Amino acid sequence: MYADVARDVINRCRSLATYSDEPGFTTRTFLSDSMRQVHADLAAWMTRAGMSVRVDAVGNLRGFYGGASADAPRLLIGSHLDTVPHAGSFDGVLGVVMGVALIETLHGRRLPFGIEILGFSEEEGVRFGVPFIGSRAVVLDVDDELLAAQDARGITIRQAIRDFGLDPAHIMDARAEANALGYFEFHIEQGPVLDTLNRPLAIVDRINGRTCADAIFNGNPGHAGTTPMDGRRDALAGAAEWIGRVEEYARCTPGLVATTGQVDVAPGAANVIPGRCRVSVDVRHDGDAVRTAGVDRLRSLAHEIAARRGLGVDWSPRFDHPATMMDPSLVGMLARAVERAGAPPMIMSSGAGHDAMILAPHMPAAMLFMRTPGGVSHHPDESVTESDVAMALAAGMNFLDELAGAVDG
Amino acid sequence: MYADVARDVINRCRSLATYSDEPGFTTRTFLSDSMRQVHADLAAWMTRAGMSVRVDAVGNLRGFYGGASADAPRLLIGSHLDTVPHAGSFDGVLGVVMGVALIETLHGRRLPFGIEILGFSEEEGVRFGVPFIGSRAVVLDVDDELLAAQDARGITIRQAIRDFGLDPAHIMDARAEANALGYFEFHIEQGPVLDTLNRPLAIVDRINGRTCADAIFNGNPGHAGTTPMDGRRDALAGAAEWIGRVEEYARCTPGLVATTGQVDVAPGAANVIPGRCRVSVDVRHDGDAVRTAGVDRLRSLAHEIAARRGLGVDWSPRFDHPATMMDPSLVGMLARAVERAGAPPMIMSSGAGHDAMILAPHMPAAMLFMRTPGGVSHHPDESVTESDVAMALAAGMNFLDELAGAVDG
Numbered sequence: 101m102y103a104d105v106a107r108d109v110i111n112r113c114r115s116l117a118t119y120s121d122e123p124g125f126t127t128r129t130f131l132s133d134s135m136r137q138v139h140a141d142l143a144a145w146m147t148r149a150g151m152s153v154r155v156d157a158v159g160n161l162r163g164f165y166g167g168a169s170a171d172a173p174r175l176l177i178g179s180h181l182d183t184v185p186h187a188g189s190f191d192g193v194l195g196v197v198m199g200v201a202l203i204e205t206l207h208g209r210r211l212p213f214g215i216e217i218l219g220f221s222e223e224e225g226v227r228f229g230v231p232f233i234g235s236r237a238v239v240l241d242v243d244d245e246l247l248a249a250q251d252a253r254g255i256t257i258r259q260a261i262r263d264f265g266l267d268p269a270h271i272m273d274a275r276a277e278a279n280a281l282g283y284f285e286f287h288i289e290q291g292p293v294l295d296t297l298n299r300p301l302a303i304v305d306r307i308n309g310r311t312c313a314d315a316i317f318n319g320n321p322g323h324a325g326t327t328p329m330d331g332r333r334d335a336l337a338g339a340a341e342w343i344g345r346v347e348e349y350a351r352c353t354p355g356l357v358a359t360t361g362q363v364d365v366a367p368g369a370a371n372v373i374p375g376r377c378r379v380s381v382d383v384r385h386d387g388d389a390v391r392t393a394g395v396d397r398l399r400s401l402a403h404e405i406a407a408r409r410g411l412g413v414d415w416s417p418r419f420d421h422p423a424t425m426m427d428p429s430l431v432g433m434l435a436r437a438v439e440r441a442g443a444p445p446m447i448m449s450s451g452a453g454h455d456a457m458i459l460a461p462h463m464p465a466a467m468l469f470m471r472t473p474g475g476v477s478h479h480p481d482e483s484v485t486e487s488d489v490a491m492a493l494a495a496g497m498n499f500l501d502e503l504a505g506a507v508d509g
Numbered sequence: 510m511y512a513d514v515a516r517d518v519i520n521r522c523r524s525l526a527t528y529s530d531e532p533g534f535t536t537r538t539f540l541s542d543s544m545r546q547v548h549a550d551l552a553a554w555m556t557r558a559g560m561s562v563r564v565d566a567v568g569n570l571r572g573f574y575g576g577a578s579a580d581a582p583r584l585l586i587g588s589h590l591d592t593v594p595h596a597g598s599f600d601g602v603l604g605v606v607m608g609v610a611l612i613e614t615l616h617g618r619r620l621p622f623g624i625e626i627l628g629f630s631e632e633e634g635v636r637f638g639v640p641f642i643g644s645r646a647v648v649l650d651v652d653d654e655l656l657a658a659q660d661a662r663g664i665t666i667r668q669a670i671r672d673f674g675l676d677p678a679h680i681m682d683a684r685a686e687a688n689a690l691g692y693f694e695f696h697i698e699q700g701p702v703l704d705t706l707n708r709p710l711a712i713v714d715r716i717n718g719r720t721c722a723d724a725i726f727n728g729n730p731g732h733a734g735t736t737p738m739d740g741r742r743d744a745l746a747g748a749a750e751w752i753g754r755v756e757e758y759a760r761c762t763p764g765l766v767a768t769t770g771q772v773d774v775a776p777g778a779a780n781v782i783p784g785r786c787r788v789s790v791d792v793r794h795d796g797d798a799v800r801t802a803g804v805d806r807l808r809s810l811a812h813e814i815a816a817r818r819g820l821g822v823d824w825s826p827r828f829d830h831p832a833t834m835m836d837p838s839l840v841g842m843l844a845r846a847v848e849r850a851g852a853p854p855m856i857m858s859s860g861a862g863h864d865a866m867i868l869a870p871h872m873p874a875a876m877l878f879m880r881t882p883g884g885v886s887h888h889p890d891e892s893v894t895e896s897d898v899a900m901a902l903a904a905g906m907n908f909l910d911e912l913a914g915a916v917d918g
Binding site: 291322372384475 | 698717731732735736738748749750759760767769771780789827861887
């Protein structure tokens, strides 16, 4: 039914992916020149669809399509326009392009609520090491400390905003209207679950909680040739044992994922026994109690291993974020909308963080996941299928109808 | 008997340790200004002891003390004058200072052989990433390719030689005289063996063979939040398992040491499953067959682990050096010399490489190890005791007598 629109959506995403900070790749960071090009194309499509367009003080692109009455409430539909380095064409931007496609598909029909499409300026955290700056501004969670954060060249966020031609003094204008009905986000799953189960779509009911920490093992550096094996206190050997136990624990705990993604060894010479080894761990689960208990167990394991090996271990928390629930009423509407579109109304939790996580504490929020072939994301090979996009568009239109019925009723 | 000389030797080493490229630490690299200061002090002591002094074209400091006749053969006694970063006061330089102390202790007495004291300009490989440049020049193992090697600032060895005021065209003048009797080196053990056994000295009978390689595990990078545990091909998890098996194998193989000192993880982000992990391994044993079989087993283990986990593994050899034997006749003389000095004539292999390893293929070589308290070396806390130094000096004088008897006989 939406095959032509879906093809158009995919083409638009691929075309926007050519706007990049880095030739030959899609790398689009917060407030970069390539972001300005993306704004220009999206603003043109929005305007043609009958929307008023502005860029707020933190660089979010915002198009508004009025409702049936001047005092109608407002549904926010959004996702982010920035990317990781060497990204694909769909992570984030697809959600914005699909929002515009829904407005176009309305062909001027007015709903009992207005719709604001938000293209968030920053979600990935690449430029300043801080994610979600765009959506945080919409819920007024941006303070002077954040604005003073610096990028690799020493430019502050405040200065970057000015360099983009915006005024950081007007940051309050990014705030969501008080009459917001809720927030809705289309996003690719970025994982293999839907592809493995051969499902096109899933309704997200929560975004998993996440704990990040560092385990730092301290031993004794020593000469690789002159120190017998039984006289060693090798920080890396202890860390390696722990990495194995982290994997084992996660494999045995249904739904829990634990990732050791960074290892730093000091002194880090081939002929020196490691005296210090830092390992990062990232633990996620849809249940906060399971995640918290898991983190406690992993910390205990680090201490047990270190004690047995005569090592020290420091546990350094980085952050701890509980699970974020999507709004049950919107989740129900979205499930019906998906079912009416002809897909099984599968419900899943999101293992990745999304802008919906930032909006959810402030307004009802919902998310629709789209199958990611092979689970491949954050990579130039990231893709979506035309039929999945068409199905998602149908579900989105049904969702608008569901919501219209609820607002009218 | 040699307590005063020993105290003087230690004081000289501590005083030379103040000549450094880096204030507050002892860091003395090849052909640096601080090396020039070390040369000045040593040359003064050598001259006062009746030696003729020169610096050869690769920056080795060489003092010659003539024998009883003009055509007497020549014993070389040496060690290195460069240091690792943030070094102690004794690694290398002690062997040169003790050589000078032996000449001083002769008080002008002539032996049936001359003695050349060599302070090698480069052993640690810090500046150019290539070790043993000083001793390699003495055996003419320096070619144009080596001279073209660059330091971190892009300066070649050839240019560094010129900057030090020497002429790289005269590199041949570093060659050892054809009438060399042999090479003898005092060195600290740099390990805990003598300290643990409460022995002052050991005669080195061989320098262990060494194999260095990289095991590179290749998996699939993926999102830490969206990729279920059983869908992962985590390169680091495989590498960590292998690191544990390397340690276990070495613990179970008497005399074998295996060290995994470097780990690089890619992409190396806390929220990304590692797609690639390189681990360095350094394997040493005094028996070449044991070492070679060990390396084969470790490589097989890497392949077994990788295959079970759906990973790839590349094995990249870095170098492979067989054990270097010290000369049995000199080892015997040294053992008698140690015994006559009042210490048990303990014989051990060296786990670390030394200049003696470079000289040994070209002339008979011998080494005397001195106890290293706590096994602490390559660290400012590195030390020796006065009584051990006195015992080593006595052994050294006895060794000269043994050798004199052999040459005369």
